[in-house]
Amino acid sequence: MDITEFDIFLVATPGLEAPLAAEAAALGWTPVTQPGGVTIRGGWPDVWRANLMLRGATRVLARIGGFRAMHLAQLDKRARKFPWGDLLRPDLAVKVESVCRASKIYHAGAATQRIERAITEELGAPLADDAPITVKARIEDDLVTFSLDTTGESLHKRGHKEAVAKAPMRETMAAMFLAQMGYDGSQPVLDPMCGSGTFVLEAAEMALGLAPGRSRAFAFQQLANYDSSAFARMKDAVTPRAAPAQFIGSDRDPGAIRMSLANAARAGVTDITRFEACQIFDLQRPEGAPGIVIVNPPYGARIGGKGPLFGLHAQMGEVFRTRFQGWRVGIVTSEAGLAKATGLPWQAPGPIVAHGGLKVRLWQTGPL
Structure with missing residues (x-):
């Protein structure tokens, strides 16, 4: 899996895509605004930095690859060949969520089952509804795209605010x-x-x-390619x-x-x-x-x-x-x-x- 550079989708609160794009540009990325968020290009350090530094994103999705699939048997076969072990750990539970649009594979539940089975049987990782890692599969025009939710708990939870008033602003x-x-x-x-x-x-x-994000943990810290010392240096560099x-x-x-x-x-x-x-x-x-x-x-x-x-x-x-x-x-x-x-x-x-x-x-x- 060539993971030097890939699409990173920054999820925005609907209606606040424009200021999020401006924030991403100010941090040195080249954002492309779409409904519901902003896409930037980068590698894993960019994923870490986006989670750590962006004030306007609610989560950060890393697009880790995909393939064409015209039917469930093909999805099953190709999902088994996908290099899950580059990113997922066999000892850590995962959860799969799928959406299907304008595709011959139209049943999201059946697609989810095939992908879950591929991950558990080929990698050995267990499944759990409250898993720390979520794999998101989008099947559109017969193209399957996999993303990882690298954030975990929504980014509006900075880790400082225990006390919350009635009708709080995020x-x-x-x-x-x-x-x-x-x-x-x-x-x-x-x-x-x-x-x-x-x-x-x-x-x-x-x-x-x-x-x-200085006071909280992120889902990417549970991935197989996470470098804790590099991330610690990134945090320390924020003066x-x-x-x-x-x-x-x-x-x-x-x-x-x-x-x-x-x-x-x-x-x-x-x-x-x-x-x-x-x-x-x-x-x-x-x-x-x-x-x-x-x-x-x-x-x-x-x-x-x-x-x-x-x-x-x-x-x-x-x-x-x-x-x-x-x-x-x-x-x-x-x-x-x-x-x-x-x-x-x-x-x-x-x-x-x-x-x-x-x-x-x-x-x-x-x-x-």
Whole structure:
């Protein structure tokens, strides 16, 4: 198996492919954007680095090869000849998932069984539903393509956030919304409804240049070709920098502030973050240069009735207009009506993004 260079698919939250492509390009890859993600080319060190460094990807799939197959017997024969042992370990359980599109092999369950049998009988690896390694088979136009999920648990799980508020924003989404607002690590960031602190923590980590995957494990560490010392060197080469700005979260719920403080301590960003219990109408502009206000307020479908929310949004808009001159404001919401209730001078809203069964968008202003 020639595995010096191959396609690596970076899975995006639907609607956030463009900022993920920009992030991949900034890290030196040449991304090709597709629905649902971004493809880059590289070798195994690129797979490791993508998992370690990308803030916007939810998982990293390595395309490890494939072949044509017109019927199940052919799939069985060719799957047995595939060099699984180059990557999979015989002592480690695997799981196979298949999808079939526009192919003579149309039964995904039957295809999965043939591939599972080939791996277990030729390599000796056991099968398990909770296996650390997942082989993904895609059969399209009679072409079978195998990918390995090199990530394991979704990349939004950075390994720092034990405490989570109601209706949390995923870290991957928070990072990409910040990127869409032009955040580059130099501006102060304020979230006045911070919940468990996701926007504030992501902004602080980005400012410090920390690797988002520094505290967690990945599926690729269970592969036969994994080089632990090379990966340790890659992690050690990520050098944090000084952060020029302050990152502030407030919330009316003291429990949310306790969660945010604990999460900031685990992430190692306590020195540059500040959290305080505060009602939205008591919010004051921080001292220093203007920055970015970003907020994921309640939007009805998420936490209950919409009626009182119009008043809350109007009040929020008034606070930002009167106290935050020069700042830019972004809100994430599924309700255009609530965004408009703020009375803020919105630019055209961003693309629709899938968030927990809802369709949300980022609304942002220029400097107020």
